[in-house]
Amino acid sequence: MVIPAGFGPSRVIEINNMRESHHTQSTRTVISDNSNVKLKKATTIALQDPLLAVALFIGSTLTALGHHLYYRSLNETSVDSEGQQVWAIRIGTGLAFLTRSGLAATLGIIAVQQSWATLRKRAMTIGGIDSMFGIMSNPWLFFNTDLLMHAKRLCALAAISWLLPLIAITTPATLSVYSHANQIESSLKVPFLNFSDTRGWATYEGWGSVSGVGPEISRLFTSVYTSNTFAPLTPPFPNASYDLEFWGPSYKCTSLEEFIEKNNTRTWSLSDFNYTSVEQAFYGQVGSWVSPDNSSLSGKEYVYTAVSATPLNNTLFIGASGFNTLWNSTSHNARLVCQLYNASYGITVGFDNGTPFIRENAVENLELQNWDGIRGVRALGFANNGTCAPDPESNNATVCLTYYVFHSVFRDFLAGSIFINSVGDIAYDDGDAVHSIGSTPLFHSGLMDCPEIRNSTTLFSGTGTDTSVLNTFNRCRNQTLASAIEDLSRNFTYSLMTYRNWEDVQTQVPVAITSPVNFFSYNERYLLAAYLTAVILTLVCITVGLAALMDNGFTGSTVFSAMLLTTRNPDLDRLAENNYLGEKPLPKVVGKTRLQFGIIGTRETMPHAGFGLEGTVRPLGDMLKTKPNNGD
Structure with a gap:
């Protein structure tokens, strides 16, 4: 064994003894x-x-x-x-x-x-x-x-x-997080109506007499009757609503029988209108074909006729050969008298994700517009400078140029006759000339879907073999011709809030703004x-x-x-x-x-x-x- 330096035999023996002792x-x-x-x-x-x-x-x-x-x-x-x-x-x-x-x-x-x-x-x-x-x-x-x-x-x-x-x-x-609609109220300016403001409503001839309807009003009305609803309003917020109260024009349509039961007395001069009663004037203007006694419909085969003579004081006579069970119990021929009223409106204008809607809270006809067209064309435009004012020559009725134009728009839209012509085609006579039915504004509106027109056997006789041209899409609002005309008049009144010449006509109202809030x-x-x-x-x-x-x-x-x-x-x-x-x-x-x-x-x-x-x-x-x- 190799002994490291410094370790002698005595040291080795000592270590061994220690091991043995341990x-x-x-x-x-x-x-x-x-x-x-x-x-x-x-x-x-x-x-x-x-x-x-x-x-x-x-x-x-x-x-x-x-x-x-x-x-x-x-x-x-x-x-x-x-x-x-x-x-x-x-x-x-x-x-x-x-x-x-x-x-x-x-x-x-x-x-x-x-x-x-x-x-x-x-x-x-x-x-x-x-x-x-x-x-x-x-x-x-x-x-x-x-x-x-x-x-x-x-x-x-x-x-x-x-x-x-x-x-x-x-x-x-x-x-988690859920969305909940939260509503706040803010006072904002919104579009309003002012029927004393005649800007752009009419065209004029000498001495300030009204000669026609303003083009922008015509365009607006066209959009209303073709879309079958009011013109869309611009939302202040995507989800908002506010209440408005105002007065404006509205038509009220009743059956001839109901009308003459309440008032069959003439309101015109015999020198201007040679009829002694409202009933006589109705059949004289619309035609005897619409009489309940005339079931054969001899002569011209009429589908629809509407007349608005100047002496009738903002009144429309309408006859249709269709039958509507919701209207009356007669077998055929509807007879309507539609008059223009000044109405009070209480509505809620709302927007659902930007889509507008109008809820009618209270619409009440107040005053019959019992003044003739002469006052509307001449005296109003010159004497009152276009503003709404009581007219002594019209029993102090409030006369508005805008109401006269409003009635003119509906007269041009509704007046005329739809009939089957000599060659068996559906024709339209506006009083000045005979046109194809496709050119009449009435044909472009939802009124053609009303049963009083749609259910006319005369109408279908002029379609030849393709009766699909008269397929209905249920666009007759409120399901009767009378209610549809009233509805159209109110929708046009609401649409006037989008009239461009009235963009500065506004009112301050509380607007309820609904917005989604996360909780x-x-x-x-x-x-x-x-x-x-x-x-x-x-x-x-x-x-x-x-x-x-x-x-x-x-x-x-x-x-x-x-x-x-x-x-x-x-x-x-x-x-x-x-x-x-x-x-x-x-x-x-x-x-x-x-x-x-x-x-x-x-x-x-x-x-x-x-x-x-x-x-x-x-x-x-x-x-x-x-x-x-x-x-x-």
């Missing part, structure tokens, strides 16, 4: 009766890990409670900004992850104590022991049969730990259910861990030093030969070797707690709690 002293400490072997040091339970587990559990519970209180404070409150909504979800998600992390860490500490308790009681394969120490971080280890058979409590702890992330998914989702909605039932489930299960696991800790008698650990100190065993050293890297996969021979944690040692070695081969390990029992004798 061996002799060690041997004395080995008790021949192995059943009474005592550890050098009694174990105690270190409180750091148990206290940490309790602190994590309490902190997680308080975090869950804070999550609940935070979401409840947001419930049914408005979302003021996108950033507020984003941060509410972020904070809720953060609190959920903190709760989950704290509970998972608590279960991790408990799992360590349960692992040592399991290894003390039974032998397990090294593969099973590997699964025990790795199950909290690797779910694949659940498939180890030795683990499932001999470490059921630990598997339950690990399963709960792996399911805890569900609370970080479900609980943030208990706060938080918190479903506390699901959040509390998720958190209570997690907290209760963790509390049960803490009880299991406490029992394992008390049963062990010491605070276990899975750190490297714990593995180092509990694997000091010659048997394990031989098992580790040629397998020193600890790489995967674990050799089958090593993995199937069964170990148990307990007292290991021989007569030549000091007994200590550690892992040993099955059959070579004695239970720890109460020896871990035995206090050492004085001098040990």
Whole structure:
């Protein structure tokens, strides 16, 4: 043997003597009766890990409670900004992850104590022991049969730990956002009507007499009768509404029978209109074909005729050969008298996502416009300068140039005759010439769908074989010709709020503005259910861990030093030969070797707690709690 410098024979002999002395002293400490072997040091339970587990559990519970209180404070409150909504979800998600992390860490500490308790009681394969120490971080280890058979409590702890992330998914989702219509009121200027304002309403000839209807009024009326509704208004906001009250023109249509029952007396001079009664004037102007007694419809086969003579004082006589069960009980021929009134309007103008609608709250006919066309054409335009004013020559009725033009528009639209001509075609006579039915404004409107016209057998006789030209699309508003004319007159009045020459005619009204507002909605039932489930299960696991800790008698650990100190065993050293890297996969021979944690040692070695081969390990029992004798 090579002796290092400075080491002489005497030094070598001294070292050998020390070794022998140490061996002799060690041997004395080995008790021949192995059943009474005592550890050098009694174990105690270190409180750091148990206290940490309790602190994590309490902190997680308080975090869950804070999550609940935070979401409840947001419930049914408005979302003021996108950033507020984003941060509410972020904070809720953060609190959920903190709760989950704290509970998972608590279960991790408990799992360590349960692992040592399991290894003390039974032998397990090294593969099973590997699964025990790795199950909290690797779910694949659940498939180890030795683990499932001999470490059921630990598997339950690990399963709960792996399911805890569900609370970080479900609980943030208990706060949602829903949209609710919120209404505010603001005073705004909106379009209005002023029938004393005659700008653009008429064309004039000498001495200020009205010669015709202004082009913009004609265009506006054309859009109304072709669209079968009022001209769309410009919304102040996409969803808004406001109430208006005003007066304006409106027609009232009644049956001839009802009209003459109330007033059959003439209101005109016989020199101007040679009829002695309203009934005589009606049949004289419209024609005898519309008489109830004339069922044969001899001569010209009429479908429709409307007349507005100047002496009739803003009145229209209308006859139609169709039949409408909603109108009367006669077999054919409708007879209508339509008169212009000054009406009071109470309406609500509303907008639904920009689409306008008008709701009639109260429309009442007030004054019959009982003045003739001469006053409208001559005296009004010159004497009153176009403004609405009482006219002494018309029994002080309020006469408006705009009302006269209004009646002129409807007279030009309705007056005329539809009949079957000599060649069997449908023709239209406006009083000046005969035209094709396709050129008449009435044919372009929804009035043609009214049963009083649509149901005329005469009308269908002029269509030849193609009766689809008269297919109805149910555009007759209110289902009768009388109601449809009244409805058209009101829609035209409403449309005058879009009249371009009246763009500066406005009024200040309260406008109810409805806009969608986002609100938080918190479903506390699901959040509390998720958190209570997690907290209760963790509390049960803490009880299991406490029992394992008390049963062990010491605070276990899975750190490297714990593995180092509990694997000091010659048997394990031989098992580790040629397998020193600890790489995967674990050799089958090593993995199937069964170990148990307990007292290991021989007569030549000091007994200590550690892992040993099955059959070579004695239970720890109460020896871990035995206090050492004085001098040990």
